[in-house]
Amino acid sequence: MLTVLYIDDDDVNRDLVKRILARAPFEAEMREADNGVLGVEMAIENPPDLILMDFHMPGITGTEATKQLCDHEATANVPIIALTADIYARERFQDVGCAEFLTKPIRKRALLHTIQKVFPELVTDA
Numbered sequence: 139m140l141t142v143l144y145i146d147d148d149d150v151n152r153d154l155v156k157r158i159l160a161r162a163p164f165e166a167e168m169r170e171a172d173n174g175v176l177g178v179e180m181a182i183e184n185p186p187d188l189i190l191m192d193f194h195m196p197g198i199t200g201t202e203a204t205k206q207l208c209d210h211e212a213t214a215n216v217p218i219i220a221l222t223a224d225i226y227a228r229e230r231f232q233d234v235g236c237a238e239f240l241t242k243p244i245r246k247r248a249l250l251h252t253i254q255k256v257f258p259e260l261v262t263d264a
Contacts, residue, residue: 139165140257145177145203146170146192146221151244155190158246162253164260174198182212188256189213193222193231201234208235217256 144155152170159166169186171177175198181189189207193200200220207213217237221244231239240252254260 139167140188140260141167141169141186142188142190143169143171143177143181143186144190145174145200146190147172147195148192151192151242154244155249158244158249162250174200174203178203178206181207181216182210185212185216187216188253189216189218191218191220191236193220193224201230204234204236219252219256
């Protein structure tokens with residue numbers, strides 16, 4: 139089972155990803171945090187297999203949350219996929235330690251394909 143922590147302040151986005159993962163061709167458990175501070179705390183306390191990170195959140199941004207997670211021993215090796223509507227920021231996300239980058243709006247096929255790039259052993263015939 140793939141454990142996924144999705145950090146995003148938007149309920150609609152979190153609900154959409156939850157529905158996509160519920161119907162994925164692999165078993166996934168989604169945890170969710172509605173802000174970067176809570177997401178960092180949750181990830182450090184109980185590291186997931188994968189983190190999906192929104193980059194435009196109030197308070198602690200996705201960039202800062204990613205830096206904190208990459209710098210912490212418990213989460214340094216957890217892959218992070220950046221999710222954002224900012225299509226021009228790919229290089230910036232890679233610079234802070236994201237494994238992959240996915241633009242919003244989130245599409246099922248794109249999300250599953252991106253997860254498979256990070257975890258090639260998963261079957262994702264989406």
